[in-house]
Amino acid sequence: MSTSRAGDRLPVLLVYGTRPEAIKVAPVVKELERHSRLRPVVAVTGQHREMLDQVNQVFDITPDFDLNILSHGQTLYGITTKALIGLESVIGQVAPAALLVQGDTTTAFAAALAAFYQQVPVVHLEAGLRTSNRYNPFPEEMNRRLASQLTDVHLAPTALARDNLLLENVPRERITVTGNTVIDALQVVTSAPRPVHDPQFAQFLQRAADRPVLLVTSHRRESWGAPIGHTARAVAELARRYPDLMILLPAHRNPIVRDAILPPLEGLDNVVVTEPLDYPDFCQALQRSTVVLTDSGGVQEEAPSLGIPVLVLRETTERPEAVSAGSAKLVGTDEYRIVDEVSRLLTNRAAYDAMAQARNPYGDGAAARRGVDAIAAFLGVGEPPAEFDPGT
Ligand code: UD1
Ligand code: UDP
Numbered sequence: 534m535s536t537s538r539a540g541d542r543l544p545v546l547l548v549y550g551t552r553p554e555a556i557k558v559a560p561v562v563k564e565l566e567r568h569s570r571l572r573p574v575v576a577v578t579g580q581h582r583e584m585l586d587q588v589n590q591v592f593d594i595t596p597d598f599d600l601n602i603l604s605h606g607q608t609l610y611g612i613t614t615k616a617l618i619g620l621e622s623v624i625g626q627v628a629p630a631a632l633l634v635q636g637d638t639t640t641a642f643a644a645a646l647a648a649f650y651q652q653v654p655v656v657h658l659e660a661g662l663r664t665s666n667r668y669n670p671f672p673e674e675m676n677r678r679l680a681s682q683l684t685d686v687h688l689a690p691t692a693l694a695r696d697n698l699l700l701e702n703v704p705r706e707r708i709t710v711t712g713n714t715v716i717d718a719l720q721v722v723t724s725a726p727r728p729v730h731d732p733q734f735a736q737f738l739q740r741a742a743d744r745p746v747l748l749v750t751s752h753r754r755e756s757w758g759a760p761i762g763h764t765a766r767a768v769a770e771l772a773r774r775y776p777d778l779m780i781l782l783p784a785h786r787n788p789i790v791r792d793a794i795l796p797p798l799e800g801l802d803n804v805v806v807t808e809p810l811d812y813p814d815f816c817q818a819l820q821r822s823t824v825v826l827t828d829s830g831g832v833q834e835e836a837p838s839l840g841i842p843v844l845v846l847r848e849t850t851e852r853p854e855a856v857s858a859g860s861a862k863l864v865g866t867d868e869y870r871i872v873d874e875v876s877r878l879l880t881n882r883a884a885y886d887a888m889a890q891a892r893n894p895y896g897d898g899a900a901a902r903r904g905v906d907a908i909a910a911f912l913g914v915g916e917p918p919a920e921f922d923p924g925t
Contacts, residue, residue: 575595576599620648645679722812772798786808
């Protein structure tokens with residue numbers, strides 16, 4: 534661990550590579566920029582490119598290092614090794630007091646390993662999420678378990694995540710329950726009106742005035758192939774069954790996902806497919822939605838906080854809090870089940886109202902501050918924070 538000279542601000546190296554990591558790390562970068570004893574140094578792996586750069590622009594973050602590793606058709610081996618090798622010299626140059634990773638991507642795991650190899654303490658943001666299946670979600674479940682093994686400071690978003698870590702014998706004093714920084718980010722971008730950025734989305738909003746809206750996103754590796762095809766056919770069936778329904782699908786850049794999801798939706802007038810929306814546009818899409826259909830982790834956290842029912846296109850979730858609270862439901866990727874579940878919400882007012890209660894099991898907007906306080910306390914330059922309690 535590097536030591537501080539009097540008056541120095543200790544460098545905390547934040548490493549991320551994909552869109553959801555960028556959204557969740559951004560509030561921490563901003564908090565570190567304001568801190569008196571710590572300062573941020575940002576390194577992106579570039580596992581994502583356009584989808585990552587969009588977020589950095591929105592939050593006005595210019596990375597200090599960019600490994601630019603993305604290649605089309607990239608594999609888990611390629612991402613892991615390129616990130617690991619690229620980070621060796623970044624860590625050497627920065628000599629960080631700590632290195633922060635977020636969540637469960639392959640960038641996050643490789644960066645935690647890279648830090649460990651130079652005996653730099655690892656901070657894991659969004660620590661302790663678990664399913665009981667090491668292959669689902671794949672490879673995220675294993676990435677986050679491996680990251681936990683390498684971590685010194687576990688920033689758990691919820692009490693349940695803390696309990697998962699305790700069950701794995703992580704010492705209590707190494708865990709801080711912070712809330713999820715995605716809620717900090719969501720609050721920042723929804724706190725003031727912003728002009729719509731994407732022209733297709735602007736047109737969609739005009740056409741959708743006074744009409745119900747279904748927002749759809751899908752990208753997960755374990756859904757590649759047949760499951761994403763089933764989702765696409767279900768969405769097409771919903772478009773035909775409910776001509777008044779406006780369906781928005783911001784398509785993930787992954788060509789494997791696009792090839793599976795887009796063909797069944799061609800020629801349907803009430804289905805609008807856009808490029809990935811920038812974060813403020815996407816938050817506006819969420820706010821305008823009647824129902825959300827998604828396999829995304831982040832969207833599962835954002836929708837309940839906005840009071841929008843979310844149907845989750847997965848068999849398992851590491852985010853059960855909203856399911857328990859009644860705002861989210863696991864529906865899997867069976868075509869007929871998806872059609873039935875969406876239809877129920879569109880046609881049954883009581884079922885809809887029961888799900889459409891704004892609940893905040895994931896955070897209160899102060900997660901980044903708690904996380905930074907926990908890092909400062911670990912490094913001996915601050916006091917530990919009071920933990921997040923969704924009941925208060
Ligand atoms: C990755 C993460 C996943 C996370 C998701 C968020 C891993 C193994 N997967 O999955 O955990 O939920 O990001 O979206 O870490 N592409 C572009 N431009 C971009 C982004 C992606 O062209 O800005 C294309 C490239 O062809 C790339 C492909 O998408 O090869 C797949 O990207 P990759 O990061 O490997 O997988 P994701 O499905 O995005
Ligand atoms: N998101 C976005 N634009 C889009 C779709 C999603 O900004 O077109 C945001 C969304 O609000 C959430 C995050 O991206 O915060 C989720 O990313 P993704 O679904 O790619 O990854 P996951 O959360 O499943 O890891």
